[in-house]
Amino acid sequence: MWLPIRIDEQRPEPLYHQIEVQLRGLILGGQLQEGTMLPSIRELAVGLKCSAITIRRVYQDLENEGLIRTRQGTGTFVAGVETSVRDEHRLERASEELERALEAGLQLHCTFDELEGLFRDLIRRKKDSKEGSS
């Protein structure tokens, strides 16, 4: 099993948090359905080039949130999530990220129009590259 998770060593944010955010997104975004068996902590650790302990922490945290269930000796599985919870999470998280970027831009003395233009350009470029690759 492979998961579309990417970590950035350059970011000062701790590894476990980067992984948590993305895995949480995959579950709440609906890409991983209830009952799906996740990769073993070792397997994912190799894939992400980090230690198994770090993955263990991620799984433990997400289990405490009720998003996954882990059974010793067997594996780790995606738990069931209410649809309403999923939708709410999706928009809320996206807004949070955008707002953070907006704040950063304003602090850099960019104008509202500059930022809106920059964002539109980024989206256009991303759209094109996506179509080109598919």
Next chain:
Amino acid sequence: MWLPIRIDEQRPEPLYHQIEVQLRGLILGGQLQEGTMLPSIRELAVGLKCSAITIRRVYQDLENEGLIRTRQGTGTFVAGVETSVRDEHRLERASEELERALEAGLQLHCTFDELEGLFRDLIRRKKDSKEGSS
């Protein structure tokens, strides 16, 4: 001397980095002119409710980047920066932040249009609150 820097204890990102990013932005953004004396490490530490050592690290890192100059027993001062460097930094950093947010949104299965709409709404709301407070 007061600096418009705010730190967020909730973020997993280390304190010194949050402060560095913002202070670097103030210098490269042109809000702090060459020769300006920055607050003492103690003063800024009190203002940001963190330790003086953390501020020391920030000043030290920025000095290694050549953005500030520190003289023992005297204080810490803003160094000169080329205008071209400033402008480049400004747009580059803003784009980086926006792209990060865009990536996060896409990973949450938002559509391009959804994200563009969300961002426009955020900007409108921000504009309104800014006008209201000024």
Next chain:
DNA sequence: TATAGTGTGTATAACAATATACACACATGA
């Protein structure tokens, strides 16, 4: 029951943040 897969617990190293004590520069006044 042997074995190979899984998650779990303990000990260790590196890093972040802090408190505390120290060294230097400069203004002030004898």
Next chain:
DNA sequence: TCATGTGTGTATATTGTTATACACACTATA
């Protein structure tokens, strides 16, 4: 001119967090 007080940056030791390696326990299956 020199002592000294108050500001500045600097160095060391301590605590908590993050990431790791290694040994252990549980589960499934041949």
